[in-house]
Amino acid sequence: MEANRTPRMTIPTQLVLRALLADPSKELYGVEVGTAAGLPSGTVHPILARLETVGWLTSRWEEIDPRAEGRPARRYYRLTPDGLELARAALARAYTATAGPAWLRPQGEES
Amino acid sequence: MTALLGSLGTGQAGQPTWWASWAVRSASLPLPSEHRWRYRQEFLAELHGMTPSEQLHHATGVLSRVWTLRMALTEPARLTTKEAAMAKPWRCRLRLHRWQRLRNPQGGWYRECLGCGKQRVSSGGGQVPPAY
Numbered sequence: 001m002e003a004n005r006t007p008r009m010t011i012p013t014q015l016v017l018r019a020l021l022a023d024p025s026k027e028l029y030g031v032e033v034g035t036a037a038g039l040p041s042g043t044v045h046p047i048l049a050r051l052e053t054v055g056w057l058t059s060r061w062e063e064i065d066p067r068a069e070g071r072p073a074r075r076y077y078r079l080t081p082d083g084l085e086l087a088r089a090a091l092a093r094a095y096t097a098t099a100g101p102a103w104l105r106p107q108g109e110e111s
Numbered sequence: 112m113t114a115l116l117g118s119l120g121t122g123q124a125g126q127p128t129w130w131a132s133w134a135v136r137s138a139s140l141p142l143p144s145e146h147r148w149r150y151r152q153e154f155l156a157e158l159h160g161m162t163p164s165e166q167l168h169h170a171t172g173v174l175s176r177v178w179t180l181r182m183a184l185t186e187p188a189r190l191t192t193k194e195a196a197m198a199k200p201w202r203c204r205l206r207l208h209r210w211q212r213l214r215n216p217q218g219g220w221y222r223e224c225l226g227c228g229k230q231r232v233s234s235g236g237g238q239v240p241p242a243y
Binding site for chain 2: 045047
């Protein structure tokens with residue numbers, strides 16, 4: 001793992017981080033992250049892989065009985081405590097160039 | 112054949128169709144062997160609960176970006192420019208942004224594109240706020 005490295009803050013990376021920062025305590029699986037970030041299928045997993053490599057994200061398999069649920073376990077992602085701080089700082093640095101969609105912002109900022 | 116083609120775009124959400132399962136299984140093949148099983152399971156699990164048309168969209172997207180994922184796993188520091196550009200809505204690539212006017216906490220006005228999030232500070236409007 002290449003921990004403590006800062007990934008390139010591309011627009012999709014920022015959108016993924018904003019989606020995860022919207023509720024840091026909530027775990028999301030790949031499709032949910034893509035939906036929240038407004039990104040097409042397939043775009044999200046490479047970003048999640050990079051963020052996981054640098055230690056900003058952690059992932060785990062959903063704890064379900066696949067037979068009872070009728071589907072395989074999903075892979076859930078969430079920000080690590082370090083990743084939470086680093087992501088906020090990186091987004092703050094990147095805000096002048098780009099930012100996420102308004103609906104991902106905290107309530108009350110929109111006019 | 113009609114039934115086969117009919118299953119491509121219609122139907123209810125639920126179990127993955129054979130072709131979507133096949134597509135995402137194929138998508139995991141170019142990945143490094145240590146990651147292959149994990150992503151195959153992950154992609155298959157994500158197909159559950161989708162309609163066939165959503166599965167088609169999802170499987171196509173996963174297949175089209177599998178080399179980007181492979182690069183992310185093998186060379187995390189390397190980034191394709193396509194990765195950033197392809198996710199941008201076509202309207203924004205043509206600079207046809209859909210601006211909305213917003214106010215920052217300092218009271219200044221700025222504009223933000225609904226499509227890509229690009230921001231511009233309105234004249235005399237102060238700084239664009241950080242979101243977090």
